[in-house]
Amino acid sequence: MTVLSLRGISKTFGAVAALTDIELDVAAGQVVAVVGDNGAGKSTLVKILSGVHPADAGTITFEGSTVEIHSPAAAHKLGIATVFQDLALCENLNVIQNLFLGHEIRPLRLNDVAMETRSWELLRQLSAKIPSVRVPVAALSGGQRQTVAIARSLLGDPKVIILDEPTAALGVAQTAEVLNLVERLRENGLGVIMISHNMADVQAVADKVAVLRLGRNNGVFDVGQVSTEEIIAAITGATDNVVSRRNQRGAQS
Structure with a gap:
């Protein structure tokens, strides 16, 4: 079931078109990776969905109803956590003090x-490896800190979680730990939007990959049917947009 759907989302800042006619669908229990080069519009998309910036045009549908997200509080009330x-x-x-x-x-x-x-309930829900909820966050590893941040986002019982570069600057073991968390979120029936530059991470946990290029859609791919080279070609613009749109229709069918 599609929990979040975007149609025709556009956003400009002065004379700069950050996003133009963006479309995206996220189903419950599905991980959608959003990828693209610097300046592709990923951060702007996250800020629109989290209520930091309102969209200038387009429609956001959440659980079948058209909604407007004018503030972070509105996103939280809907069930979108970032x-x-x-x-x-x-x-x-x-850990407890940070969560609450x-x-x-x-x-x-x-x-x-x-x-x-409640802290232990949230951490067990993620199968998290935190030694104690009484330790200062300063004593935790990068992967454990990401765990705490994700657990905190679950407090409001969201339906969609947006993860902005969750494995950036993490080592191999810590990255694996965070990717396991992403899988737990999917198993718990949440829709997950994962912003990432790491193609290995994307292909490890994502179900779909949505490519943004220069603020526009440039393909939506089924991870099981696309190679890393094809994704990179869409990111860099090496693929023809006609091919990308055909892949998009195939992934959504």
Whole structure:
């Protein structure tokens, strides 16, 4: 079932067209990788879906209803969570404090026990390898910090999670750990949009690859039926747009 659908999404900044007539579909339990060179429009797309920037034109459909996303709070209320590349974690706070920062459980005072219990529930949902929820985030590895950021995004029970370059600057073991998290999200029935430059990561976990080039769609591919070379050709513009559109129709059929 398609949970999120974009049609004709466009965004300009002054005289610069950042996005033009973007189309994208994300189903429940599906990982869609969005790839493209620098300046392709990936960051702008993430900001539109997360409510940072409103789209200038186009339609966003969420769970069958046309919606407008004018703020991060509106995206959160809908069920769209975003984990940005910088993670926005407080290194001096522990895992529990980071997970519930700004959303503390407190009928009259902080309910530390309830927050610890919920923290472990979220981490177990991801099959995460965190030694303790009482350790400061500063003591965690890059992969473990990504785990905390993803777990925090699950607090609002989202239907779609956007991961912005989740494996950037991570080592081999930490990257594998994060890719396992992405698979857990899919197994839990969430739609996942993964922004990535790493083709190995894309082909390891994605179901579909949507290529953006110069702010436009340049192909949607089924990962099981496309090579890394074909994806790179679409990113660089080496493929003819007619071929890309044919691949797009085939992937959506």
